[in-house]
Amino acid sequence: MTPQDFKNKNAGRFDEAALERALDKFAVPPFDQGAAMARVMRRLDDKKRPEGAASFPRAYRWPGGMGMAAAAAAILFWLSPAPGPDEIDRFLSSAQLAAEEIALQEEMMALWDDPADAEIEHFLDEILTEEEWG
Amino acid sequence: MNPLPAQAAQAPPDEELMRKVAAGDRMAFHALAGRYMKIVHAAVYRMHPYAGDAEDLVQETWLRVWSKAGTWREDGGASVSTWIYRIASNLCIDHRRRHKPVADIDLYEIADGGEGAEKKMQDRQAQKIVKDALQSLPARQRMALVLCYYQGLSNAEAAAILETSVKGVEGLLVRARKTMYGRLKKFEGVLMP
Numbered sequence: 535m536t537p538q539d540f541k542n543k544n545a546g547r548f549d550e551a552a553l554e555r556a557l558d559k560f561a562v563p564p565f566d567q568g569a570a571m572a573r574v575m576r577r578l579d580d581k582k583r584p585e586g587a588a589s590f591p592r593a594y595r596w597p598g599g600m601g602m603a604a605a606a607a608a609i610l611f612w613l614s615p616a617p618g619p620d621e622i623d624r625f626l627s628s629a630q631l632a633a634e635e636i637a638l639q640e641e642m643m644a645l646w647d648d649p650a651d652a653e654i655e656h657f658l659d660e661i662l663t664e665e666e667w668g
Numbered sequence: 669m670n671p672l673p674a675q676a677a678q679a680p681p682d683e684e685l686m687r688k689v690a691a692g693d694r695m696a697f698h699a700l701a702g703r704y705m706k707i708v709h710a711a712v713y714r715m716h717p718y719a720g721d722a723e724d725l726v727q728e729t730w731l732r733v734w735s736k737a738g739t740w741r742e743d744g745g746a747s748v749s750t751w752i753y754r755i756a757s758n759l760c761i762d763h764r765r766r767h768k769p770v771a772d773i774d775l776y777e778i779a780d781g782g783e784g785a786e787k788k789m790q791d792r793q794a795q796k797i798v799k800d801a802l803q804s805l806p807a808r809q810r811m812a813l814v815l816c817y818y819q820g821l822s823n824a825e826a827a828a829i830l831e832t833s834v835k836g837v838e839g840l841l842v843r844a845r846k847t848m849y850g851r852l853k854k855f856e857g858v859l860m861p
Contacts, residue, residue, distance in 0.1 A: 549849070550845075552849075552856070553845060553848060553849045553852065554817075555859070556794075556798060556848075556852045556855075556856075556859035557798060557813075557817060557818075557848070559791070559794040559795055559797075559798050559859055560714065560717075560795055560798040560799055560802065560818075561795060562709070562710045562713050562714065563713070563719060565706060565709045565710075565713075567702075567705050567706055567709075570705060570709070570723060570726060570727065571698070571701060571702065571705060573727055574701060574727050574730045574731065575694070575698065577727065577731055578694065578697070578731070578734055
């Protein structure tokens with residue numbers, strides 16, 4: 535459907551031109567792009583490198599924070615002076631908890647990026663569309 | 669999407685800049701942000717017209733572009749601009765879910781007398797009426813209207829951003845326009861002279 539077909543289909547339903555005149559009253563305030571750009575560039579310094587631009591080959595990396603947590607646990611384990619069996623158990627379980635927590639956080643972040651609500655809205659839109667357009 | 673004026677013949681295409689951004693090239697990021705920052709701001713402001721929040725959302729959009737650049741796939745279907753719009757749109761929806769909008773103070777400022785003060789007041793009043801009507805729409809209808817009407821994107825581009833079909837976008841637009849017309853008609857003396 536072309537934009538003109540779309541207009542024709544809606545012609546007579548309401549005064550399209552009047553609506554567009556009204557919509558045009560909503561202007562965007564001036565935007566200081568230079569200042570905004572400077573703020574973004576400053577904040578880049580606090581950010582990690584982009585994903586995929588890692589400093590060592592992907593093949594040697596473990597998935598996400600799990601790898602980091604396990605590596606840290608291994609180093610600390612070997613540096614600690616002759617721990618007893620209880621101490622080793624405690625240490626391993628706390629390392630495991632930390633790794634699980636990081637994995638959970640990553641899972642939550644993934645859910646946040648792809649909210650189920652949006653899918654439901656999308657689904658409803660499709661149903662309503664069918665009805666409206668016959 | 670139509671090429672922007674800044675994207676002249678010699679300028680590197682978006683895809684090339686994006687590949688460099690994914691590799692951590694700050695100059696390429698600066699060039700890409702320079703190309704799209706203003707239109708992203710316009711879109712974000714109309715989706716969420718609260719000045720401070722809109723600027724924060726624009727910043728957050730670009731920080732996400734930087735940190736997620738490696739996830740953009742040239743062969744994945746979405747153009748760079750569509751991908752950027754999608755990030756901005758999702759951030760606006762998320763932000764709206766988590767924060768209740770607060771009144772935008774400058775719209776309530778009393779005009780300072782003098783010549784043109786009355787006209788200025790009328791313009792502000794009209795702006796506020798349209799802004800409020802737009803904000804009262806369901807999120808996806810509002811976004812479809814912003815992308816297709818204000819940003820001038822095609823229905824297909826809006827469909828790619830909203831991750832729906834072209835028919836889905838057409839339905840959203842029909843409902844959005846109908847609702848907007850119903851709400852704005854009451855103010856036709858101010859808005860539709």
